Amino acid sequence: xxxxxxxxxxxxxxxxxxxxxxxxxxxxxxxxxxxxxxxxxxxxxxxxxxxxxxxxxxxxxxxxxxxxxxxxxxxxxxxxxxxxxxxxxxxxxxxxxxxxxxxxxxxxxxxxxxxxxxxxxxxxxxxxxxxxxxxxxxxxxxxxxxxxxxxxxxxxxxxxxxxxxxxxxxxxxxxxxxxxxxxxxxxxxxxxxxxxxxxxxxxxxxxxxxxxxxxxxxxxxxxxxxxxxxxxxxxxxxxxxxxxxxxxxxxxxxxxxxxxxxxxxxxxxxxxxxxxxxxxxxxxxxxxxxxxxxxxxxxxxxxxxxxxxxxxxxxxxxxxxxxxxxxxxxxxxxxxxxxxxxxxxxxxxxxxxxxxxxxxxxxxxxxxxxxxxxxxxxxxxxxxxxxxxxxxxxxxxxxxxxxxxxxxxxxxxxxxxxxxxxxxxxxxxxxxxxxxxxxxxxxxxxxxxxxxxxxxxxxxxxxxxxxxxxxxxxxxxxxxxxxxxxxxxxxxxxxxxxxxxxxxxxx
Amino acid sequence: xxxxxxxxxxxxxxxxxxxxxxxxxxxxxxxxxxxxxxxxxxxxxxxxxxxxxxxxxxxxxxxxxxxxxxxxxxxxxxxxxxxxxxxxxxxxxxxxxxxxxxxxxxxxxxxxxxxxxxxxxxxxxxxxxxxxxxxxxxxxxxxxxxxxxxxxxxxxxxxxxxxxxxxxxxxxxxxxxxxxxxxxxxxxxxxxxxxxxxxxxxxxxxxxxxxxxxxxxxxxxxxxxxxxxxxxxxxxxxxxxxxxxxxxxxxxxxx
Numbered sequence: 001x002x003x004x005x006x007x008x009x010x011x012x013x014x015x016x017x018x019x020x021x022x023x024x025x026x027x028x029x030x031x032x033x034x035x036x037x038x039x040x041x042x043x044x045x046x047x048x049x050x051x052x053x054x055x056x057x058x059x060x061x062x063x064x065x066x067x068x069x070x071x072x073x074x075x076x077x078x079x080x081x082x083x084x085x086x087x088x089x090x091x092x093x094x095x096x097x098x099x100x101x102x103x104x105x106x107x108x109x110x111x112x113x114x115x116x117x118x119x120x121x122x123x124x125x126x127x128x129x130x131x132x133x134x135x136x137x138x139x140x141x142x143x144x145x146x147x148x149x150x151x152x153x154x155x156x157x158x159x160x161x162x163x164x165x166x167x168x169x170x171x172x173x174x175x176x177x178x179x180x181x182x183x184x185x186x187x188x189x190x191x192x193x194x195x196x197x198x199x200x201x202x203x204x205x206x207x208x209x210x211x212x213x214x215x216x217x218x219x220x221x222x223x224x225x226x227x228x229x230x231x232x233x234x235x236x237x238x239x240x241x242x243x244x245x246x247x248x249x250x251x252x253x254x255x256x257x258x259x260x261x262x263x264x265x266x267x268x269x270x271x272x273x274x275x276x277x278x279x280x281x282x283x284x285x286x287x288x289x290x291x292x293x294x295x296x297x298x299x300x301x302x303x304x305x306x307x308x309x310x311x312x313x314x315x316x317x318x319x320x321x322x323x324x325x326x327x328x329x330x331x332x333x334x335x336x337x338x339x340x341x342x343x344x345x346x347x348x349x350x351x352x353x354x355x356x357x358x359x360x361x362x363x364x365x366x367x368x369x370x371x372x373x374x375x376x377x378x379x380x381x382x383x384x385x386x387x388x389x390x391x392x393x394x395x396x397x398x399x400x401x402x403x404x405x406x407x408x409x410x411x412x413x414x415x416x417x418x419x420x421x422x423x424x425x426x427x428x429x430x431x432x433x434x435x436x437x438x439x440x441x442x443x444x445x446x447x448x449x450x451x452x453x454x455x456x457x458x459x460x461x462x463x464x465x466x467x468x469x470x471x472x473x474x475x476x477x478x479x480x481x482x483x484x485x486x487x488x489x490x491x492x493x494x495x496x497x498x499x500x501x502x503x504x505x506x507x
Numbered sequence: 508x509x510x511x512x513x514x515x516x517x518x519x520x521x522x523x524x525x526x527x528x529x530x531x532x533x534x535x536x537x538x539x540x541x542x543x544x545x546x547x548x549x550x551x552x553x554x555x556x557x558x559x560x561x562x563x564x565x566x567x568x569x570x571x572x573x574x575x576x577x578x579x580x581x582x583x584x585x586x587x588x589x590x591x592x593x594x595x596x597x598x599x600x601x602x603x604x605x606x607x608x609x610x611x612x613x614x615x616x617x618x619x620x621x622x623x624x625x626x627x628x629x630x631x632x633x634x635x636x637x638x639x640x641x642x643x644x645x646x647x648x649x650x651x652x653x654x655x656x657x658x659x660x661x662x663x664x665x666x667x668x669x670x671x672x673x674x675x676x677x678x679x680x681x682x683x684x685x686x687x688x689x690x691x692x693x694x695x696x697x698x699x700x701x702x703x704x705x706x707x708x709x710x711x712x713x714x715x716x717x718x719x720x721x722x723x724x725x726x727x728x729x730x731x732x733x734x735x736x737x738x739x740x741x742x743x744x745x746x747x748x749x750x751x752x753x754x755x756x757x758x759x760x761x762x
Contacts, residue, residue: 097674098674284682288730356612356614464685465687472607478605479603486601487601490593490597494594501577501578
């Protein structure tokens with residue numbers, strides 16, 4: 001089916017592309033705009049609609065004529081109509097802007113394109129300079145290696161995008177309007193506003209992102225200037241960064257812990273983790289209970305686990321652009337005001353679930369409490385720590401003694417990623433208040449994280465819904481034995497039937 | 508040529524089985540859980556069996572080839588082959604079934620649980636069956652005022668609801684993928700188009716935690732909106748949902 005769809009998409013591209021600008025009708029554009037766009041982008045097209053306040057990134061201000069995703073020359077303020085058409089049709093991943101192709105007709109989109117240009121008084125302007133793509137360099141290990149070198153040379157790209165491309169910031173960035181911006185985490189292709197195809201990355205590197213501090217690397221005056229060929233290498237390298245196992249897969253909802261002999265890995269750097277199965281979950285900001293939180297910095301968390309006869313150990317990994325250490329001056333410079341500690345939490349039901357009825361996924365409920373194991377990174381004065389609480393809802397969190405329950409932890413921050421190991425014995429003495437782990441049972445599990453530099457504290461955080469944890473029992477001989485028994489029984493039964501029939505005939 | 512009854516039965520079962528897989532896995536792109544498929548197939552097999560054994564004659568026709576295979580001396584070779592293959596298959600099946608499955612438990616849920624006859628919100632009781640949107644009558648009485656309420660509803664929606672239910676009301680907001688169950692799609696003919704406004708009021712005002720017990724697994728992420736919105740704002744956003752999608756709410760009046 002996927003193949004049919006891609007074949008069909010290819011056919012449409014071959015037959016239909018490039019999209020040709022049909023002359024727009026501004027009156028129709030206005031009508032569509034008022035029904036579909038105004039609520040975020042505002043009546044005046046200034047990005048100040050009633051929805052704007054709670055959006056991150058904020059809606060585009062069309063009156064400023066800053067077109068971030070465009071394919072005309074870096075110095076040309078006028079975009080191609082196709083650029084606007086594409087953004088409306090396909091939307092912008094990682095933002096609240098959806099693709100409109102299923103609701104709007106092609107002509108309606110062209111009408112909108114014209115109407116948007118009127119906000120910037122560009123309706124009569126034509127772009128003067130087109131982007132030069134030269135000859136595309138196909139991706140290859142050599143090209144990627146060259147791109148990697150160019151990316152890191154004199155900190156050309158890594159200055160903002162980080163050593164591993166995670167956008168771990170070393171300086172504060174802002175857009176032309178003065179709003180805070182963060183460099184793109186290049187390992188998260190689902191947040192690329194256009195796409196992570198090399199051609200789109202080449203375009204961004206060549207044009208820059210107007211209105212932001214992402215510069216043009218085709219600029220003759222720049223010390224960091226790259227040739228066309230070099231830009232293709234960088235594009236290939238950046239695309240390769242997105243090939244990570246840490247992506248959300250809707251069909252992958254279980255953290256599978258394999259049983260191992262001997263001690264469990266106690267630190268994130270232990271090599272044993274490399275063989276553990278990993279599962280990545282989507283995180284959403286806490287927009288459910290008061291005070292709702294809208295502008296999260298993180299969107300995924302990856303979990304792996306192991307267990308042995310005594311304990312279970314989890315490794316949690318999540319990208320965080322900043323190591324937030326309250327009290328630290330360097331950290332404060334980059335953080336938003338009111339910095340908190342970076343933190344992460346695992347949530348598990350105290351009692352096994354029956355009939356699939358789980359506790360409320362936001363910190364449990366009255367009838368079904370949850371265990372919350374929260375690790376915090378510490379401050380200049382306090383060391384990192386792991387804490388235990390039992391939750392019956394966000395209003396009813398009861399702090400308990402994590403040490404008594406046997407919780408231990410170890411965390412490391414490196415190049416834009418936190419990695420934290422949390423361990424606990426399978427059984428505790430307080431069987432009424434602590435989860436008791438059982439081999440082979442599917443147990444609900446949920447996660448939460450706080451990015452201190454994004455002012456995430458207390459109820460301002462990101463969380464997941466319930467997923468599953470399974471302590472996978474080691475392979476056993478039972479299935480083979482049962483299979484053989486069933487085969488023999490059936491064979492005997494059939495033989496007996498045939499023999500009986502034969503005996504009857506002879507009589 | 509007449510297809511033997513036994514082959515007919517096997518063919519029907521095979522077509523239904525692969526039909527399920529075709530519809531769910533391929534067309535809907537929603538892999539059918541094996542336990543659910545087993546349950547469906549149990550009823551299909553039972554049904555096929557009942558149809559094919561409706562008369563004595565058809566029963567005889569159905570089991571005839573099986574009896575012949577076991578009892579007819581001339582079919583010795585094929586009998587020996589079947590007698591080896593069948594137990595092997597059964598053994599293999601048992602092995603597969605008793606080997607542990609690591610498929611996550613299936614969560615069946617009621618999409619639209621029945622509303623209670625009365626509900627509590629804003630510190631008072633509502634009779635859900637009689638409850639009507641107090642702003643709906645303005646559609647005819649004062650269209651200008653009505654439009655203002657729809658616009659106010661749009662504002663409520665964009666500031667509160669689109670994060671999950673989407674800009675296009677299609678249930679695919681920026682955070683939809685991280686939630687389970689996924690947010691309702693109002694553009695779908697199966698949601699608000701089938702419901703009364705009082706039902707929406709109930710679901711919005713009391714949210715996920717207000718769902719009745721039979722709606723378990725009770726994990727809907729819907730906030731309890733009476734904590735955030737006024738009564739009028741809820742009625743306004745309901746007007747907006749119908750206005751934007753072009754659907755009409757259901758009412759007892761016309762049925």
